[in-house]
Amino acid sequence: MEILLSALVSGLLLGLVLALVALGLTIIFGVMDIVNFAHGEFLMVGMYTGLLTAQGLGIDPLLTLPVAGAVGFLLGIVCYFGFIKFLLRGPMVAQLLGTFGLMLFLRNLALLIFGSEDRALHHGLLVGKSFDIGMGVIVSATKLAAAGLSVAAFVAVWLFMNRTRIGKALTATALNRSAARYMGIPTERMNALAWGAGGASVTIAGALIVNFWSVNPFIGLLFTMIAFAIVALGGFGSVPGAFFAGLVVGLIMEIPGFWDFFMFTFNADWMAKVPMTSFKYMWVYLAYFVIMVVRPRGLFGWKH
Amino acid sequence: MKSAIRLGMVVVSVLAVIGLMAPVGALAAEAVKIGVIYPLTGGAAAEGRELRAGAELAAEIINAVYKNISMDMAKSQGIKSLGSAKIELVFKDHEGNPTLGADLAKKLILDDKVVGIMGCYHSAVTKTVSAVCEQYGVPMINDSSTSPDLTKRGFKWFWRTTPHDTTFTTDLFNFLKGLTEGKAKGVKAVPKAQIQNLASACEKTEWGSNVSALIESFAKEYGFTVKKSILYAAKSTDLSSEVGSLKAVKPDVMLFASYASDAILMLKTLKAQKAQPKVLWGQDAGFEAPEFKDTLRDDIVGVLTRTVFLPKVASVKKVAGEVDGFYQKKVGHSLSGASARAFTGVQAWAAVLEKAGSTKPADIQKAANAIKIPADQLIVPWQGIQFATSGEDIGQNILGSGMIGQYQKDKDGKISLEIAYPFDLATANLIFPFPGY
Numbered sequence: 048m049e050i051l052l053s054a055l056v057s058g059l060l061l062g063l064v065l066a067l068v069a070l071g072l073t074i075i076f077g078v079m080d081i082v083n084f085a086h087g088e089f090l091m092v093g094m095y096t097g098l099l100t101a102q103g104l105g106i107d108p109l110l111t112l113p114v115a116g117a118v119g120f121l122l123g124i125v126c127y128f129g130f131i132k133f134l135l136r137g138p139m140v141a142q143l144l145g146t147f148g149l150m151l152f153l154r155n156l157a158l159l160i161f162g163s164e165d166r167a168l169h170h171g172l173l174v175g176k177s178f179d180i181g182m183g184v185i186v187s188a189t190k191l192a193a194a195g196l197s198v199a200a201f202v203a204v205w206l207f208m209n210r211t212r213i214g215k216a217l218t219a220t221a222l223n224r225s226a227a228r229y230m231g232i233p234t235e236r237m238n239a240l241a242w243g244a245g246g247a248s249v250t251i252a253g254a255l256i257v258n259f260w261s262v263n264p265f266i267g268l269l270f271t272m273i274a275f276a277i278v279a280l281g282g283f284g285s286v287p288g289a290f291f292a293g294l295v296v297g298l299i300m301e302i303p304g305f306w307d308f309f310m311f312t313f314n315a316d317w318m319a320k321v322p323m324t325s326f327k328y329m330w331v332y333l334a335y336f337v338i339m340v341v342r343p344r345g346l347f348g349w350k351h
Numbered sequence: 352m353k354s355a356i357r358l359g360m361v362v363v364s365v366l367a368v369i370g371l372m373a374p375v376g377a378l379a380a381e382a383v384k385i386g387v388i389y390p391l392t393g394g395a396a397a398e399g400r401e402l403r404a405g406a407e408l409a410a411e412i413i414n415a416v417y418k419n420i421s422m423d424m425a426k427s428q429g430i431k432s433l434g435s436a437k438i439e440l441v442f443k444d445h446e447g448n449p450t451l452g453a454d455l456a457k458k459l460i461l462d463d464k465v466v467g468i469m470g471c472y473h474s475a476v477t478k479t480v481s482a483v484c485e486q487y488g489v490p491m492i493n494d495s496s497t498s499p500d501l502t503k504r505g506f507k508w509f510w511r512t513t514p515h516d517t518t519f520t521t522d523l524f525n526f527l528k529g530l531t532e533g534k535a536k537g538v539k540a541v542p543k544a545q546i547q548n549l550a551s552a553c554e555k556t557e558w559g560s561n562v563s564a565l566i567e568s569f570a571k572e573y574g575f576t577v578k579k580s581i582l583y584a585a586k587s588t589d590l591s592s593e594v595g596s597l598k599a600v601k602p603d604v605m606l607f608a609s610y611a612s613d614a615i616l617m618l619k620t621l622k623a624q625k626a627q628p629k630v631l632w633g634q635d636a637g638f639e640a641p642e643f644k645d646t647l648r649d650d651i652v653g654v655l656t657r658t659v660f661l662p663k664v665a666s667v668k669k670v671a672g673e674v675d676g677f678y679q680k681k682v683g684h685s686l687s688g689a690s691a692r693a694f695t696g697v698q699a700w701a702a703v704l705e706k707a708g709s710t711k712p713a714d715i716q717k718a719a720n721a722i723k724i725p726a727d728q729l730i731v732p733w734q735g736i737q738f739a740t741s742g743e744d745i746g747q748n749i750l751g752s753g754m755i756g757q758y759q760k761d762k763d764g765k766i767s768l769e770i771a772y773p774f775d776l777a778t779a780n781l782i783f784p785f786p787g788y
Contacts, residue, residue: 057595163393300589301595327592
C-alpha cells in the first residue's frame with residue numbers, strides 16, 4: 048500500500064512541477080499561435096540564473112526567484128521585439144524554424160559561457176531536505192515547494208486571464224487577433240506581454256527546480272519535449288488544460304511505481320523481470336502520440 | 352624591374368617560411384603520434400579531465416628525464432629504440448557518443464596519421480572505435496573501459512590494460528562473502544541473512560547493462576538473491592521513480608553502475624527518500640569522480656566503490672607515491688582510478704613502442720602480444736601487464752586486479768577513500784552497516 052501511496056504522491060508532485068514548466072509554453076501558444084521550441088532553453092536560463100545568483104550573492108536559492116522572474120520577463124520581451132516580431136510576418140514554417148534557431152543559439156551560448164558540466168546547488172533552506180508524512184511516504188521539501196508554487200502560479204494566471212482587463216485583452220488577442228485590434232486592443236503589446244509572462248513563469252520554475260536537479264546546457268530539450276507532451280495533452284493554449292495534463296504526465300512517469308505495486312499485490316515474479324524504469328519516458332510520448340491522433344485539440348483545447 | 356624585385360621578395364619569403372618550417376617538420380616526423388579519444392565534454396567531462404591529465408603526465412615523464420621517479424621510462428628521453436622519438440598525444444572529444452567516437456577514430460587514422468589509438472572510457476564508444484581500428488589494422492590500447500565483451504570478440508588490434516567488470520564483480524562478491532566470514536577489518540562476522548537481498552540500478556548503455564547481468568549471474572553463484580535490477584538512462588533529470596522501485600523491495604545491499612551526474616543525482620535521491628541499505632556499493636566511474644566527493648561530502652561516508660587506484664596506494668607503493676606527488680603538484684589533487692589508468696595506458700603504449708622499435712602496425716602488434724611490464728614499474732597495484740594471446744579474453748591484461756574502497760572521514764574532517772578490499776591491505780576499520788540518512 049505504501050508503494051502505491053508513494054508513487055501517487057511523487058507522481059502528483061512531479062506532475063505539478065512539470066505543469067509549471069509547461070505553463071509558459073501554453074501562454075505563448077495561446078496568444079500567438081507560436082510554438083516556442085526554445086522553451087526548455089528558457090528554463091535552463093532560469094536554472095542558471097537561480098544557481099549563479101545564489102552562489103554569487105551567497106543567498107538562499109529561494110530568494111533568487113524574483114531575480115529569475117525578472118530575467119525571464121526581460122528575455123521574453125527582448126526575444127519578442129528583437130526577433131519574434133519579424134518572424135510573424137513570415138509563414139508558419141519560418142516561425143517554427145526561427146524558435147528552433149533560438150533554441151540552438153541559447154544552448155550554445157550557455158555552452159560557451161558555462162561549459163558542459165553539470166552544476167548543482169549544495170546549500171539552501173530546502174536543498175536535500177525531506178519529510179516523512181506517514182504511511183511510508185517521503186516527500187522532498189523542494190518538490191513540495193515547487194508543487195505549491197505551481198498551484199499558486201496557475202491560480203494567479205487563471206485569475207489574471209479571466210478577471211483583469213489586461214488579461215481579458217490577452218484572451219481576446221488569443222481568440223481573434225484582428226477583431227481585438229479593431230476593438231482598440233494594442234495587440235503588439237499583448238504579444239510582448241505574453242512572451243514576457245511566458246518567459247518569467249518558466250524561468251521562475253527553473254530557479255526553483257535547480258534546488259533539486261542539476262543543470263547543464265543540454266537540459267532544455269528533455270523539458271521542452273515533456274512540456275510539449277503536456278501542452279498537447281491539455282490542449283494548446285489552455286491554462287487549466289496544462290495544469291491537469293501536467294498531473295496526468297506526472298502520474299504516467301510513475302508507471303514503474305504502480306507496476307511495483309501490482310507486482311507485490313499479485314506476487315507476480317514475472318513482473319519484476321520487465322524493465323519498466325528503462326522505458327519511463329516512452330509512456331509519456333506514447334500518450335502524446337495517441338492524443339495527437341485521437342483528439343488533436345487536446346483535452347481542453349479550443350476549437351478553431 | 353619592379354616586378355623582378357617583387358618576384359625576388361616572394362622567393363625570399365617563401366624560402367624563409369620553408370626554412371622556418373624545416374626543423375619543425377623534422378621534429379614532427381620524429382614524434383610518435385598516438386590518438387587519444389576521451390569524453391572531454393558532456394556528462395562525463397569531469398572524468399575526461401582526469402583521464403587527460405593522467406595521460407599527459409605519462410607522456411611528460413616519457414619525453415624527459417626525471418631522476419626522482421624510479422620508472423624505466425623516466426630514465427631516458429622519449430622512446431630509445433626509435434631514436435629517442437617523443438610521444439605526442441592527439442586528444443579528441445567523443446562526448447560519450449559512440450558514432451562520434453568512430454568518426455574521430457577514422458579522422459585520427461586518415462588525417463592525423465596516428466600510429467595507434469588509446470581510449471575511450473565509455474565501453475560503448477570503445478566498442479565502435481576498436482571496430483574502426485580493426486578495420487584499418489591500427490593498434491588500439493584500451494586503458495579504461497571495463498565491459499568484459501570488449502576482449503571477447505577475437506580482435507587482433509585491440510589490447511586492454513585495465514581489469515574488466517568480471518574481475519571487479521568477483522571482488523564485490525568475495526567482499527560480501529568475506530563480510531559473512533568475519534574477514535572485514537573491524538567488523539564481526541555478519542549473518543548472511545542480514546545481507547542476503549540485493550538490488551541493483553545500472554545505467555543502460557553497454558557498460559551498465561553488462562554490469563547488471565554480471566551481478567545477476569554472480570549472485571546466483573554466491574547464493575545471494577537479486578530482488579530487483581533496474582536499468583536507467585544516465586541522462587535522466589529525475590530518478591525518484593527508480594529509487595522508489597529499489598526501496599520497494601527493501602534490499603540489504605544496493606549496487607550501482609553510474610556515470611558522474613547520474614551517480615550524484617542517485618545519491619541525492621536516495622538521501623531524499625531516506626533509503627536504508629546496509630551496504631551501498633558503486634562500480635567506480637561516477638562513484639569515484641572528484642565531483643562526486645566534492646558535491647555530496649558527508650553524505651557519502653560509508654559508501655563503497657570498486658577502483659584500481661586509491662591515494663592510499665601511494666603510501667604502500669613507492670613509485671605510485673612519486674608519480675602521485677608529481678600529479679598533485681600539477682593538478683592540485685591526488686590520482687584517481689581514471690587518471691591512474693590513463694597514465695598506465697600511455698605507459699603501456701611507450702613500452703610496446705620501445706619493444707617494437709618501429710611504428711609499423713605489424714611490429715607493434717607483435718610487440719604488444721609479447722610484452723611484459725613488471726609490477727614495480729606500475730603505479731596501479733597489479734602484478735604487471737601481459738596481454739592474453741589465446742583463450743576467451745584475447746588482448747586482455749591477465750595480471751590486473753581490483754580493489755574496493757570506502758569513503759571515510761578522518762580526524763580533520765577530510766573525506767577520502769580507505770582500502771576495504773583486499774582484506775589484507777585494508778587501511779581502516781570498515782564502516783558497517785552503512786550509516787544511512
